Amino acid sequence: MASTTPTDTPPAPPLSPRSGTSTGRAGDKIFSGLSKGSGILLLVIMASIAGFLTYRAAIAISKDEGNFLTTFDWNASADPPVFGIAVLLVGTVISSIVAMVIAVPIAVGIALFISHYAPRRLAAPIAYIVDLLAAVPSIIYGIWGAIVLVPYLAGLNLWLDQYFAWTYIFDQTQPGVARNMLTVGILLAIMILPIVTSVSREVFLQVPRMNEEAALALGATRWEVIRLSVLPFGRSGVISASMLGLGRALGETMAVATVLSPSYLMSLHLLDPGGGTFAQNIAAKFGEANGVGRDALIASGLVLFVLTLLVNGAARLIIARRKEYSGANA
Amino acid sequence: MSHAAIQDTPTPLPPSAGGKSLSSRGLPRWAPAGFAVVGILVGVGIGAAAGLDSKVQWGLIAVVAFLVTSYVTTTVVENQRQARDRLATSIVWVCFILAVIPLFSLLWTTISRGVKSLDPYFLTHSMSGVLSSQAGGGVYHALVGTLEQVAIATVIATPIGLLTAVYLVEYGKGALARAVTFFVDVMTGIPSIVAGLFILSIMLMADIQQSGLMGSLALTILMIPVVVRSTEEMLKLVPNELREAALALGVPKWRVILKVVLPTAIGGITTGVMLAVARISGETAPIILLVFGSQLINTNPFDGPQSSLPFYIFEQYKVGEVAAIDRAWAAALVLIAFVMILNLVARGIARWKAPKTGR
Numbered sequence: 146m147a148s149t150t151p152t153d154t155p156p157a158p159p160l161s162p163r164s165g166t167s168t169g170r171a172g173d174k175i176f177s178g179l180s181k182g183s184g185i186l187l188l189v190i191m192a193s194i195a196g197f198l199t200y201r202a203a204i205a206i207s208k209d210e211g212n213f214l215t216t217f218d219w220n221a222s223a224d225p226p227v228f229g230i231a232v233l234l235v236g237t238v239i240s241s242i243v244a245m246v247i248a249v250p251i252a253v254g255i256a257l258f259i260s261h262y263a264p265r266r267l268a269a270p271i272a273y274i275v276d277l278l279a280a281v282p283s284i285i286y287g288i289w290g291a292i293v294l295v296p297y298l299a300g301l302n303l304w305l306d307q308y309f310a311w312t313y314i315f316d317q318t319q320p321g322v323a324r325n326m327l328t329v330g331i332l333l334a335i336m337i338l339p340i341v342t343s344v345s346r347e348v349f350l351q352v353p354r355m356n357e358e359a360a361l362a363l364g365a366t367r368w369e370v371i372r373l374s375v376l377p378f379g380r381s382g383v384i385s386a387s388m389l390g391l392g393r394a395l396g397e398t399m400a401v402a403t404v405l406s407p408s409y410l411m412s413l414h415l416l417d418p419g420g421g422t423f424a425q426n427i428a429a430k431f432g433e434a435n436g437v438g439r440d441a442l443i444a445s446g447l448v449l450f451v452l453t454l455l456v457n458g459a460a461r462l463i464i465a466r467r468k469e470y471s472g473a474n475a
Numbered sequence: 476m477s478h479a480a481i482q483d484t485p486t487p488l489p490p491s492a493g494g495k496s497l498s499s500r501g502l503p504r505w506a507p508a509g510f511a512v513v514g515i516l517v518g519v520g521i522g523a524a525a526g527l528d529s530k531v532q533w534g535l536i537a538v539v540a541f542l543v544t545s546y547v548t549t550t551v552v553e554n555q556r557q558a559r560d561r562l563a564t565s566i567v568w569v570c571f572i573l574a575v576i577p578l579f580s581l582l583w584t585t586i587s588r589g590v591k592s593l594d595p596y597f598l599t600h601s602m603s604g605v606l607s608s609q610a611g612g613g614v615y616h617a618l619v620g621t622l623e624q625v626a627i628a629t630v631i632a633t634p635i636g637l638l639t640a641v642y643l644v645e646y647g648k649g650a651l652a653r654a655v656t657f658f659v660d661v662m663t664g665i666p667s668i669v670a671g672l673f674i675l676s677i678m679l680m681a682d683i684q685q686s687g688l689m690g691s692l693a694l695t696i697l698m699i700p701v702v703v704r705s706t707e708e709m710l711k712l713v714p715n716e717l718r719e720a721a722l723a724l725g726v727p728k729w730r731v732i733l734k735v736v737l738p739t740a741i742g743g744i745t746t747g748v749m750l751a752v753a754r755i756s757g758e759t760a761p762i763i764l765l766v767f768g769s770q771l772i773n774t775n776p777f778d779g780p781q782s783s784l785p786f787y788i789f790e791q792y793k794v795g796e797v798a799a800i801d802r803a804w805a806a807a808l809v810l811i812a813f814v815m816i817l818n819l820v821a822r823g824i825a826r827w828k829a830p831k832t833g834r
Contacts, residue, residue, distance in 0.1 A: 176729035180642035183635045184655040187703075190696060191658050194669070197676040254570025262567050271571070273822070278578050280818045282757020284785040285807045288792050289581045292800070301531045335577045342574075366560035389664065396666020398760040399785075403792060424668045428763055439679065446672040450665070457664035461657060 198447040205440035213444065218409050219426065221441030222434050228441050230448055232409045236326065236420035237449070240401065241394040243330025243415065244337060249387045251334070252341035259342075260349040261371060272346065279339035287403035290332040291324075295404065298323040298331070302416050317416035324406040327415040329422075332400050337390035344389060348382030349375055381463055388460035392453045398424035423449040502552055507545065507565065514541025538569055582811070589808025592801045598809070602770040607791070610798040614806050616772040617787035621810075623776040624687045624766070624783055625756050628694035633748055635695075636702025637737075643703070644710040645732055662700040670696040671761030678765070685767045687776030690783070693761035698751045705747025709740040742828020749821035753814045759785035784810045 206213050208226055216229025259272050299322065306317035356374035365373060401422050407429060408419035421429075427442045434442060518537025522530075545565050549558035592610070600613030639659070643652055670693045678689060713736050721731040737744070762768070767780035768790055782790075784806055791803035 170727075172729045173727055176732070177642075177646050180638040180646060181651075183638035184642040184647070184651065186635060187639055187655055187662065187699065188658055190699075191662060194665070194673045194696075197673055197680070198669075201676045201679065251570045251573055254567045255574050258567045258571045262564060263571075274578065275574060277815070277818070278574065280753060280814055281578075281581060282759070282785055282810055282814060284757065284759045284788050285581065285585060285811055288788060288803055288807060289584055291792070293580060293584050297531050301535075304532060335574075338574055366556055368560040368563035369556070371563065392664040396664075396668065398666065398668045399789065403789070424666060424760065427668050427672070428760060431764055439675065443672050443676055446669050450669045453664055453666055453669070454661060457661045458657075460664075461660045465657075 194450065198443055198450060201440045202444035202447040205437060205444040208437050209441070217411060219430065219441075221430070222438035226437045226441065230423070230445050232411050233421050233423050233426050233445060234448065235411055237395055237422040237424075237452070239413070239415070239420070240326050240329045240333060240422055241391055243327060244333035244394040245387060245391055247331060248334035248337050248341055248390060249383070252338050252386070252390070253345055253383055255338070255342045256345035256349055257371060257375070259346050261367065261375065272343070275339050275342050278335070279343075283336065283397060284399040284403070286332060286336055287399040287401075290328065290400055290404045294332060295323050295328055298328050302327070306416055314413055314415050316414055318414055319417050321418050322406075323416075324404055324418045325416050326405070326420055329401050329405050330415070332404055333394045333397055336397060336400060337393045340393060341386045341390040344386035345379065345383050348379040348386075352378045381466070385460040385463040388456050388463070392457040392460065395456065396424055396449060396453050397422075398428050401425040402428040423452075501557075502549060502561075506548070507561075507568075510541055510545040510548070510565070513544045514538065517544075541565060541569070585804060585807050585811055588801070588804035590805075592805040593808055597802075597805055601772045603772070605770075607794040607799050608796040610801070612802060614784070614787060614802070614809060616769065617782040617784045617806065618809070619772060619774055620687060620766070620769075620776075620781035620783040621756055621785075623774070624691045624694060624762075624781070625752060627688060627691035627776060628698055628755055629748070629752055631691070632695045632698035632702055632751070636699045636748075636751075637706055637744070639699070639703045640706035640710055641732060641737075643707055645728070645736070659700045659703045662696075663704065665696065666760075667693070667697055667758045668760040668764070670694075671764040674761070675764050684778075685765055685780055686778055687766055687773075687781040690762050690766040690781070691776065693765055694755040694758060697758060697761075698755050701751040701754060702748055705750065706740070706744050709743030709747065710736060712743065713739045742824055745828070746821040746825035749817050749824070753817040753821070756817075757785055757810060757814055759783075759789055762786040763789070784813075 205221070205226075209216075209221075209228060210225040211218065211227040211229050213229055215231050216227060217231055219228045219233075220226065221228040255275060259268050259275070263271055302317060302323050302325075305315040305327075309315040310317070352375050356378065357370050360370040360373050402425045405421065405425055406418045407421040407425060409421065410419045412419060423445050427446055430438065430442060514537045517540035518533045518535075521536050521540075522533035542562060542565055546558050546562045549561045596611075597613040598618070599615050600611075601616035602612045603616075605612035639655065643656060643659075646652075647655065673696070674689050674693045677683070678685070683689065717735050717739060718731055721735045722728070726734070762783045763786060766783060766786070768782050768786050769780040770782075773779050773781045788803045788806045788810065791799040791806065794800075
């Protein structure tokens with residue numbers, strides 16, 4: 146590499162630049178080729194996930210004696226195989242919506258707490274504690290949910306049933322332990338809190354100081370500052386943060402598999418045990434699945450894949466419109 | 476004047492410490508703490524009086540009491556706007572506390588239940604020949620499995636992730652780079668079970684048997700986007716002057732990247748990789764599909780079923796016997812300690828080796 150040093154000696158001008166560029170070029174070509182190649186590899190992986198899943202799913206659906214979209218049952222390993230994703234789709238969506246309804250307001254609150262309310266010196270450690278929630282493996286949330294949270298929520302279930310049964314969704318028709326969609330939703334809410342919080346926090350911290358100071362100068366209280374300048378600025382960020390959280394909640398496996406007592410009944414009663422989600426069904430049914438059974442599970446996984454792809458893609462597009470922040474590594 | 480007005484505030488709740496020593500115009504600094512005490516007292520009082528068996532309800536009542544007390548008192552003493560402000564502050568504090576409770580409950584439960592059966596024997600023995608209802612047995616086979624699977628995934632994912640990040644920051648332009656950025660972001664959201672199903676479908680086509688390696692491949696898919704994102708952020712922090720100075724000396728670009736850019740960002744990159752490792756070591760779903768689990772020690776990740784820590788926890792939980800649940804908690808403690816230590820060390824490195832931007 147010594148040859149790359151530019152020299153001002155006239156006798157060697159043709160040699161030194163040529164040898165310098167030639168070694169440099171070969172190395173550059175290899176290196177940029179490698180890095181470009183791994184970028185392309187990522188695209189290939191994404192494409193082949195879609196491709197392989199679709200292929201296996203097509204095999205399974207062609208053998209399905211029921212209707213893949215509307216059948217309320219999952220007997221994929223039986224002969225003839227009958228299975229459908231109706232219950233799973235509804236269960237996945239319901240549990241994720243419950244999680245969102247609980248998690249998003251709290252996460253926005255925590256994000257505001259860290260960005261605007263917490264004592265300056267405490268803000269960083271508090272943000273760190275919330276990030277720790279994200280570090281806990283999902284299986285540990287699962288057994289914690291099943292062994293600690295479920296008994297704690299029994300009383301809440303009774304109470305909701307007693308006073309809010311008229312809302313239909315809180316009407317408990319089969320009393321039992323709280324292994325229901327509400328508990329799953331609460332557990333999922335705890336699990337998606339960190340990502341929603343960290344993305345929202347990033348947005349709230351980027352609110353132009355001038356806007357806030359202008360509001361303060363007009364005599365606004367802290368809440369009015371937040372309502373007038375912080376929340377309007379951060380709205381799109383909060384929306385995309387919630388969708389990232391939704392993407393996590395849709396695909397969560399272990400926490401649902403340990404807490405929920407599944408069934409193939411479709412019900413909007415959140416307090417009744419039963420229902421299922423895509424991921425939970427795959428984990429639960431895989432052990433007993435034969436050839437067609439596995440393909441059927443792959444088919445349901447494809448639906449889940451498309452669902453999370455749409456949700457995450459939309460969230461990313463909203464974020465991309467505002468380039469300054471991206472909470473992708475949260 | 477308003478002092479007198481406070482004394483007979485028509486609060487719907489029993490008057491107490493919170494309402495007594497108020498200054499003339501605004502509430503004292505400790506007022507929120509006072510409201511909190513009132514809230515907790517009311518929550519405990521009503522909860523105990525009405526015999527509610529769920530502590531969750533006690534907590535909810537306490538929260539509502541706290542919010543109502545602070546809102547009403549502030550309205551009376553100060554004014555409506557201040558009251559709204561205080562209400563918002565209180566709600567934000569409540570949100571924070573709501574998030575911390577599950578974290579501490581989870582850590583406390585795992586530690587207190589986990590230490591019961593965690594001893595050197597547990598760490599150095601497998602489940603070979605132990606009935607699931609019996610006490611005894613250990614986690615050694617799962618520990619070996621986790622370490623091997625995660626190590627293989629790290630070895631594959633790190634170079635790919637690093638190179639992709641280098642491409643995006645140093646070379647990438649145009650449609651390809653935009654596509655890669657977008658799909659890396661989307662890839663971070665792939666559910667682990669879908670990554671598992673992808674590898675499973677390949678195994679079904681090529682007729683490959685389950686092994687630790689298959690699990691590692693699924694973990695690789697989950698790990699790559701995390702490594703790419705964190706490395707990308709770090710590379711962007713490297714000051715451009717460094718690159719320009721090296722290029723101006725005639726150093727070829729690839730050597731600039733290898734000798735200047737990457738070493739400058741190495742602290743942050745290490746942190747990112749360690750956080751990614753921490754994340755994948757807790758993944759259970761792909762292991763269920765691809766590695767199958769085993770009671771025995773299998774040190775060869777390329778052949779035959781293996782176990783792994785998260786899988787072991789799930790397996791023992793499903794057995795449902797007291798001894799098995801105890802083992803599950805002990806394994807959970809081992810896993811959480813592993814993950815938390817990785818996290819703490821990673822963040823320590825990030826602080827210690829932060830790129831020195833700005834002179």
